[in-house]
Amino acid sequence: MKLPAELNSLLMRSSKKFHQSIIKMKQFIFILSIFSFLNLSCNSQSGTTPNGKTVEIKINQELTFQTIHNFGASDAWSCQFVGNWPEVQKNKVADLLFSLEENEDGSLRGIGLSCWRFNIGGGSADVEDKTGIDDSWRRAESFLQPDGTYNWQKQSGQRWFLNAAQQRGVETFIGFVNSPPVALTKNGKAFSSGGNSMNLTQENLPKYSDFLVEVTKNIQKNEGVLFDYLSPVNEPQWDWKGGQEGSPWTNNEIAELCRILGPDLKNAGLSTQIEITEAGQLNHFYEKANDVERGFQIEQFFSPASENYVGDVPNMAHKIAGHSYFTTTNNKVLKEVRTRVKNEINRVDSELEFWMSEFCILGDNDGFVGNGRDLGMETALFVANVIHADLTVAGASAWHWWLAVSPYDFKDGLVYIDKSKTGGRIYDSKLLWGLGNFSRFIRPGAERISVETNSEPELKASAYKNKGGDLVLVVINQSAEQKAVDLHLEAGETGFLKVYETSESNNLQPVKVKQDKGRFSVPAKSISTVLIK
Numbered sequence: 001m002k003l004p005a006e007l008n009s010l011l012m013r014s015s016k017k018f019h020q021s022i023i024k025m026k027q028f029i030f031i032l033s034i035f036s037f038l039n040l041s042c043n044s045q046s047g048t049t050p051n052g053k054t055v056e057i058k059i060n061q062e063l064t065f066q067t068i069h070n071f072g073a074s075d076a077w078s079c080q081f082v083g084n085w086p087e088v089q090k091n092k093v094a095d096l097l098f099s100l101e102e103n104e105d106g107s108l109r110g111i112g113l114s115c116w117r118f119n120i121g122g123g124s125a126d127v128e129d130k131t132g133i134d135d136s137w138r139r140a141e142s143f144l145q146p147d148g149t150y151n152w153q154k155q156s157g158q159r160w161f162l163n164a165a166q167q168r169g170v171e172t173f174i175g176f177v178n179s180p181p182v183a184l185t186k187n188g189k190a191f192s193s194g195g196n197s198m199n200l201t202q203e204n205l206p207k208y209s210d211f212l213v214e215v216t217k218n219i220q221k222n223e224g225v226l227f228d229y230l231s232p233v234n235e236p237q238w239d240w241k242g243g244q245e246g247s248p249w250t251n252n253e254i255a256e257l258c259r260i261l262g263p264d265l266k267n268a269g270l271s272t273q274i275e276i277t278e279a280g281q282l283n284h285f286y287e288k289a290n291d292v293e294r295g296f297q298i299e300q301f302f303s304p305a306s307e308n309y310v311g312d313v314p315n316m317a318h319k320i321a322g323h324s325y326f327t328t329t330n331n332k333v334l335k336e337v338r339t340r341v342k343n344e345i346n347r348v349d350s351e352l353e354f355w356m357s358e359f360c361i362l363g364d365n366d367g368f369v370g371n372g373r374d375l376g377m378e379t380a381l382f383v384a385n386v387i388h389a390d391l392t393v394a395g396a397s398a399w400h401w402w403l404a405v406s407p408y409d410f411k412d413g414l415v416y417i418d419k420s421k422t423g424g425r426i427y428d429s430k431l432l433w434g435l436g437n438f439s440r441f442i443r444p445g446a447e448r449i450s451v452e453t454n455s456e457p458e459l460k461a462s463a464y465k466n467k468g469g470d471l472v473l474v475v476i477n478q479s480a481e482q483k484a485v486d487l488h489l490e491a492g493e494t495g496f497l498k499v500y501e502t503s504e505s506n507n508l509q510p511v512k513v514k515q516d517k518g519r520f521s522v523p524a525k526s527i528s529t530v531l532i533k
Contacts, residue, residue: 072115083157111436122179
C-alpha cells in the first residue's frame with residue numbers, strides 16, 4: 001500500500017528524530033560510564049574499602065620500645081658455590097640482598113640487608129669419602145685442616161660474599177658455627193653420633209675456642225671484616241645425627257665454652273662478642289621443652305642465681321638469640337609463645353635483648369607447609385606476619401632469615417637459583433621484597449614506636465623512628481580486600497608520604513598514592529612501607 005505523501009513525510013521526520021534520540025542516549029550513557037570509571041578510580045586512590053570501613057592507624061612517636069639493630073640472612077650453604085659463579089651473576093645476587101641503591105626508573109636494586117651471617121664451616125666438605133652428609137650443598141669447608149694447620153684459602157665463595165656485603169654497606173657481621181671442625185670432634189664428623197652432649201671431648205674445648213679466635217683474627221686480617229659477634233653453638237636442643245652439620249650442647253657445656261672463649265677474645269684484643277644460644281625453638285627459652293638440660297635458657301644463662309650464669313663473662317653479648325621455627329602455627333600460637341618470651345625476659349633481666357636469628361617455613365602451619373618453592377605473595381605474607389609478631393610481641397631487636405640463597409624446592413630462600421656449582425639462573429621472590437619492606441627502610445639504630453589500629457588481625461601495622469627522625473610505617477594487609485587507611489600522628493600533622501609496595505603486581509616499588517591528610521589505601525594481599533617525613 002502506498003502512503004500519502006504528507007504521512008510518509010511525517011514518518012520520515014519522526015524516524016530521523018528517533019534515531020537522533022538514540023544517538024544522544026548512547027552519548028549520554030558513554031559519558032556517564034566515563035564519570036563512573038573516574039569516580040571509581042578516584043575512590044581507589046584516595047582510600048575506600050569495599051565494605052566502607054576505614055582502618056584507623058594512630059602513631060605515637062613519643063612512646064618507644066626496643067632499638068632495632070639489623071635485618072639479616074646467612075650465607076649457608078649456597079654462597080660457597082655462588083661466590084665462585086661468573087661476576088655478573090654473583091653480583092646480581094649480592095645486589096638483590098645488600099644494595100641500597102635505586103635503578104634509573106626509581107625501583108630498588110635490592111633489599112639493603114644490614115646484617116650478614118657467615119657460616120664458619122665444620123669441614124664436612126673436606127672429608128667427602130666419609131662425610132656422612134649425602135648432599136654436597138649441605139657440607140662446608142673448614143679453615144682448620146686435619147693436621148692442625150690452617151688454610152685461609154678455604155671458603156672462597158663465602159669470603160667473596162663477605163666482601164660484597166661490606167662493599168654494599170652491611171654494618172653487622174656474625175660468624176656462626178653449626179659444628180666444631182671435624183679435626184676436633186669426637187667422631188671425626190661434622191654431626192653427632194647421638195645423645196644430648198657436645199660432639200667434642202672435654203680437652204678439645206680450649207682448642208675449639210682457639211679455633212674461633214684464629215678464624216676471627218684472620219678473617220679481619222685477610223678480608224678486612226671483623227665479626228661483631230661469634231655464635232659458637234647452633235640449635236643445641238637437636239641431636240644432629242646427620243643430614244647437615246650440627247652438634248647438640250647442654251646448657252652446662254655452653255656455659256663452660258663461654259667461660260673459655262670470652263677471656264680468649266679479650267686477651268686477643270678483639271671486640272667481638274659471644275652470641276648465644278641460637279635456640280632451635282623459642283619455648284626452649286622459658287620451659288623444659290624436650291630436655292631439661294637444654295631448656296630454660298634465659299634463666300640458665302642470665303640469672304645470677306644460676307650455676308650456668310655467663311652474664312659476667314668478658315665479651316659476652318647481653319642478648320639471647322633464638323629461632324622462630326615451629327611456633328608459627330597461627331596467630332594464637334604466635335602471640336602466646338612470644339608473650340611468654342617477653343615475660344621471661346622481664347622476669348629474669350629486663351635489659352636483656354632478644355634477637356630472632358633464624359627462620360624459614362618449617363612444620364605444618366594450619367596447612368601451610370615448607371615443601372614447595374613459592375615465589376609469590378602467600379609465603380611473603382606469612383613471613384611478614386611472623387616478623388610483625390617477633391618485633392611487636394616478643395620485642396626482637398634483630399630479625400634474620402635462614403638461607404639467603406637457595407637451590408631447593410622449599411620455602412627456605414630469599415633468592416633462588418639453579419642447583420649448579422658453576423652458574424645458572426637467578427630468581428627473586430616476593431618474600432625477598434617483602435622482607436625488604438622492613439630491612440630496606442628500618443635502619444640500624446631505629447626505635448620501634450607505638451601504633452594502635454582497629455583492624456587486627458586482617459591488617460597489621462608497626463612503626464619505627466630512624467636515627468634521622470624519619471618515621472617508617474609497615475602495613476601488612478593479609479585480606480583479599482583493599483583497605484582504606486586513616487593515619488594519625490599523636491604529635492603534629494601527618495607529613496609527606498611515600499609508599500613502597502610489595503604485591504602481586506609490585507616488587508617493593510614506589511607507588512603513587514592519592515592521599516588527603518593521611519588518608520590513603522593499601523591493596524589486597526600486600527605489604528606496604530610508608531615513609532613519613
